[in-house]
Amino acid sequence: MAHSAPSRKRPATLGTVAVLLIVAIIGALWVPIYARSTPKLGPFPFFYWYQLILVPVVAVLSWICFLLLKTRPTPDAGPGDGGGAQK
Amino acid sequence: MNHLNAVTFVILVTSFLIVTLIGFASARWRPAEDPMQLTEWGLGGRGFGTFISWFLLGGDLYTAYTFIAVPALVYATGAAGFYALSYTIMVFPIVFIFAPRLWSVARVRGYVTLGEFVRGRHGSQGLGLAVMVTGILATMPYIALQLVGIESVLTVTGIGSTSGNVLVRDLPLIIAFGVLSAYTFLAGLRAPALIAFVKDILIYVTVIVAILYIPGRIGGWAHIFSVASTHFKTVNPATGKPFGSIVVLPAGEWAYASLALGSALALFVYPHAVTGVFAAKRRDVIRRNLAMLPAYSLILGLIALFGYMARAVPAVNAGVKAGGGNSQLSVPLLFARMFPSWFAGIADSAIVIGALVPAAIMSIAAANLFTRNIYKELLKPDATPAQETRVARLASLFMKVGALGFALALNKTFSINLQLLGGIWILQTLPATVLSLYTRWFHRFALIAGWAVAMAYGTVQAYRTPGGGQAHFGASAAPVFGHVIYIAVAALVLNLVVSAVLTLVFRKVGLQDGYDETRPADYTADLVPVPTAAAKTRTPAIPPR
Incomplete structure (x- = not known):
């Protein structure tokens, strides 16, 4: 059961990931932004549709973070089972 | 009010039987080279890829209790839920x-558990034990609540007689839990991992159908929101608000x-979620x-x-009133009143199976904790992997019997109170576990003290909070510094303050730090992608006999 050396990521990448995740968390944590009933989306008050739409938004943000942090298979190990090398 | 509907009943029983078959069959799924390793029984061989992990972690996130309790809260209080x-x-x-x-x-x-990590990181058996005890304490009522969830479905379906004898009344529940215990004992984490597929398919189908079908039958979303809005504006005679x-x-x-x-911070320090990870x-x-x-x-x-x-x-409002104002019945009643009986059967199965999966994962997680932090740590340090696995199997059985006893012997309110306490308690392990992934700045004894103070504070504060017609354990949020906030978060802040202050004090007086057995590289390590064709076939070509 071999373990690879720790993967090193550039500070810029880590910074981007941190910002994306913080945005995702604050979007749900900062209740005053969405504790209101207007604008309505059809019959849905803002409070409900904002949170329901936030779910896929957070998923996309997390997916971007996943891609940014994805470990690249080491060259001598052959192709991994993912989408191949990043960057 | 609740007559047994034959169609609903047959569908419920059939899906339970299918799940039981899968549970027993899962023992042969991805056979291990040596099934008597704790990582095999307790972690499914640490071999779950994206697909299975998704179902397994999802199984942790929402349980029968969420399926029942979250809408019940929304039913009773509106947006707060x-x-x-x-x-x-x-x-x-x-x-x-x-x-x-x-x-x-x-x-x-x-x-295999968070308790082991904490012990290894801080070189402190006491801190590891604190994390373990908190984990088991918080998990037990959580399992019991899965049973409460099943019970509310059975009540509405009319299964389970109204006999005064506990054994007769709760026989269906006891049978369901007995069967669950049997295949968990045999197959370990593989059983809930496989059953999670069935559970999720049923839940997704139920939810999508309900969202598309029910609003049209009761006058559309605009009507739904307006009824709710009107109701919540009326004044509750009990509170004057x-x-x-x-x-x-x-x-x-x-x-x-x-x-x-x-709740978000607490979820992944619960033993069952850690097991999934x-x-x-x-x-x-x-x-x-x-x-x-x-x-x-x-x-x-x-x-x-x-x-x-x-x-x-x-009809649902009338049913809830008839059930003693128990809003937990609202979702099962909604299914029974709105769906044709065959689909009500599918929806009820989704809730029941949705309870079995997390209950199994939770009992396995608690068993892992017991085995690694008590049995191997204190009782039998030289235990072989086979002995560990045997102990873990028995421990999972005890956890389930305990939870069953809990759910049957104690009243429902008490289980729910304990679940509330469990949420407060488990969050108090966060500094010793999650923060320790990043820093060893906190002194081990300071962490223990912070944990103890916060546990005591959280328990007392929850006890003192009235609400919902109860004098104690009435709500999970209480006024602190002028704002009503979740008691667990207030306790966590206290926990961190005590840990930080005492760390400074202990450093000053030169109290010795524990030995850290982990290395910085451990925290970023990954498996090297397996080269060649071996990556494609998960099991070895020739299993040793």
């Missing part, structure tokens, strides 16, 4: 930050945000999953809306 959606939105980004580090160190050091509100009021914002944050095959599996798990949050948000739908159906 939606904190559950906000919680599931922020939980995955939060876990995204620390779960990969946790997975890596556990993989390198062979940890309105029943609730359709949008969180400024006074409720702190409670809403702190409940969401506290440790069972993953690679580091990337966890991150990829955390980006895909929000699909469950969406479903949870839709489930929460069931509370408003139930409010708009007069």
Whole structure:
């Protein structure tokens, strides 16, 4: 059961990931932004549709973070089972 | 009011039988080279890829209790109950930050539980024990609540007689739990991992059908929201205040945000969620999953809306009143009144199976904790892997029997109170576990002291909080420094302050630090991708005999 050396990521990448995740968390944590009933989306008050739409938004943000942090298979190990090398 | 419907009953029993078959068959799924290793029984061989991990972690996130309790809260109080959606939105980004580090160190050091990690990181048996005890204490009522969830479905379906004899009345529940215990004993984590597929298919189908079908039958969403809004504006004679509100009021914002944050921070220090993380095959599996798990949050948000739908159906309101004002019956009643009986059977199966999966994972997680932190640590340090596995199997059995006793012997309110306490307690292990992934700045004894103070404070504060007609354990949020906030979060702040102050004091007086057996590289380690064709076939070509 071999373990690879720790993967090193550039500070810029880590910074981007941190910002994306913080945005995702604050979007749900900062209740005053969405504790209101207007604008309505059809019959849905803002409070409900904002949170329901936030779910896929957070998923996309997390997916971007996943891609940014994805470990690249080491060259001598052959192709991994993912989408191949990043960057 | 609740007559046994034959069609609903037959469908419920059939799906239970199918799940039972899968449970027993799962023992032969991806056979291990040596099944008597604790990582095989307790973590499914640490071999779960993205697909299975997704189902397994989703199985942790929402349980029968969420299916029943979240809409029940929305049914009773309106917008305040939606904190559950906000919680599931922020939980995955939060876990995204620390779960990969946790997975890596556990993989390198062979940890099966958080208690072991804490013991290894701080060189402190006491701190490891504190984490373990908290984990088991918080898990037991959680399992019991799965049973409460099943019970409310059975009550509405009319299964289970109204006999005064506990054994007769709860026979269906006892049978269901007995069968669950049997296949968990045999197959370990493989059983809930496989059953989670069935569970999720049933839940997704139920939720999507309900969201598309029910509103049309009861006058559309505009009508649903207007009925709810009118109801919540009326004044509750018991409290002299309105029943609730359709949008969180400024006074409720702190409670809403702190409940969401506290629950999100707590979820992945619960032993069963940690088990789900440790069972993953690679580091990337966890991150990829955390980006895909929000699909469950969406479903949870839709489930929460069931509370408003139930409010708009007069027959449900009448049924809840007839059931002693128990809003937990609102969702099963909604299904029974709105769906044709065959589909009500499918929906009820979704809830029942949705209870069995997390109950199994929880009992396995608690058994792992017991085995590694008590049996191997204190009782028999030289235990062989086979002995460990045997002990863990028995421990999982005890956990389930204990939870069953809990659910049957104690009244429901008590189980729910304990669950509330469990949430407060488990969060107090966060400094020793999650923060320790990043820093050893905190002194081990300071962490123990902070934990103890916060546990005591949280318990007393919860006891002193009235609400819902009870003098004690009435609510999970209480006024602290002028804002109503989640008690667990207040206790966590206290915990951190005590730990930090005492760390400074202990350093000053030169109290010795524990030995850290982990190395910085452990926290970022990953498996090297397996070269050649071996990567494609998961099991070895020739299993040793």
